[in-house]
Amino acid sequence: MPNKSRFLRVPVEPFAVEPGLGVDEMLSRMERISFQGRSVATAYRIWEKMLTADCTIFLGMAGALSAGGLRLIVAHLLTHRYVDCLVSTGANLYHDLHETRGRRHYVGSPRENDAALQADRIDRVYDTYASEEEFCDNDEWIADFALTLERRPYTTREFLYRLGEYLWKETGRDGILTAAYRANVPIFCPAIADSSIGMGLSQGRHRDAAAGHIDVIGDIIESANLVIRRPRTASIVLGGGTPKNFINQASVQAEFYDDRVGGHGYALQVVTDVPHFGGASGSSLEEAQSWGKLATDAEQVTVHADATIVLPMLVSALATSAQAALASRKLLRFDLSGPIMAVDGRPFPEARYEARE
Numbered sequence: 001m002p003n004k005s006r007f008l009r010v011p012v013e014p015f016a017v018e019p020g021l022g023v024d025e026m027l028s029r030m031e032r033i034s035f036q037g038r039s040v041a042t043a044y045r046i047w048e049k050m051l052t053a054d055c056t057i058f059l060g061m062a063g064a065l066s067a068g069g070l071r072l073i074v075a076h077l078l079t080h081r082y083v084d085c086l087v088s089t090g091a092n093l094y095h096d097l098h099e100t101r102g103r104r105h106y107v108g109s110p111r112e113n114d115a116a117l118q119a120d121r122i123d124r125v126y127d128t129y130a131s132e133e134e135f136c137d138n139d140e141w142i143a144d145f146a147l148t149l150e151r152r153p154y155t156t157r158e159f160l161y162r163l164g165e166y167l168w169k170e171t172g173r174d175g176i177l178t179a180a181y182r183a184n185v186p187i188f189c190p191a192i193a194d195s196s197i198g199m200g201l202s203q204g205r206h207r208d209a210a211a212g213h214i215d216v217i218g219d220i221i222e223s224a225n226l227v228i229r230r231p232r233t234a235s236i237v238l239g240g241g242t243p244k245n246f247i248n249q250a251s252v253q254a255e256f257y258d259d260r261v262g263g264h265g266y267a268l269q270v271v272t273d274v275p276h277f278g279g280a281s282g283s284s285l286e287e288a289q290s291w292g293k294l295a296t297d298a299e300q301v302t303v304h305a306d307a308t309i310v311l312p313m314l315v316s317a318l319a320t321s322a323q324a325a326l327a328s329r330k331l332l333r334f335d336l337s338g339p340i341m342a343v344d345g346r347p348f349p350e351a352r353y354e355a356r357e
Contacts (some may be wrong), residue, residue: 024317051325062241066095075179090195100175142200227254234266240281248293
């Protein structure tokens with residue numbers, strides 16, 4: 001006897017093992033299983049839609065995912081323009097710089113004796129180790145770089161573009177900072193002081209009080225102007241943190257000056273935090289709609305999982321299935337080399353929000 005309930009129309013399809021199945025095919029099948037497996041598959045489908053939707057795609061990257069082995073995936077996303085703008089913690093960019101300079105992170109254990117690590121000058125990020133002496137050298141390298149710059153304030157976007165340029169010319173190696181420089185993709189780091197990049201800048205200022213001045217308020221204006229210039233936007237967030245809210249507030253700030261902006265039209269987040277403690281990192285995308293950060297009709301999904309599991313799957317699948325979409329994307333052409341960002345040959349107004357056309 002057929003079931004007439006409207007709730008019982010689409011059956012779960014048990015996942016059948018098939019040797020040689022591609023990651024893209026695997027994720028497509030996972031849309032008919034349950035729980036976070038289905039969420040990952042939905043994230044894959046929404047990211048594919050972003051690539052064909054003529055929208056500006058923001059990527060937020062929190063935590064220490066570079067130390068955890070994801071830096072070259074992010075570099076791939078920037079180089080091939082799966083995304084148009086990166087918002088990152090300073091830690092991710094610092095650990096990327098560390099490896100681009102030829103240093104390494106090492107496989108470790110979360111159960112090691114931390115007093116023994118400290119005695120050996122080894123820093124631990126959960127199950128990953130790095131040399132404290134090499135980190136100290138990085139800090140001095142950043143200080144030396146800051147002292148090469150003209151003495152004036154820099155947005156993090158301009159500073160990181162110049163840092164990527166300097167790093168590429170010195171090393172010629174792939175990484176997040178060097179990929180962003182070479183692909184002309186802006187990077188914002190709204191909490192740059194909360195990182196060893198900030199510490200390096202402070203060491204530069206210790207040597208010259210006029211050096212190392214960062215204008216994070218200028219970042220707000222530039223990111224909002226980017227949304228005003230192209231109101232159709234999408235958000236991909238890995239791990240919550242400051243980058244998540246910075247991407248979302250760009251839409252809110254832009255809408256204050258331009259009522260065409262209605263929040264991101266697509267959104268996916270991969271988070272391990274949960275919403276019921278009230279923190280922004282774990283907040284739901286539905287909550288973001290109440291603030292106008294996300295359009296009320298946005299296609300969206302939250303994946304409650306570790307980004308080191310999910311991101312390699314998503315990008316490997318997209319690398320197979322999304323080549324045509326990537327080739328036909330209408331890309332924003334950025335000029336990031338100076339204090340005023342330009343998009344498609346038109347500079348933003350200096351230190352002001354762009355008037356609606």
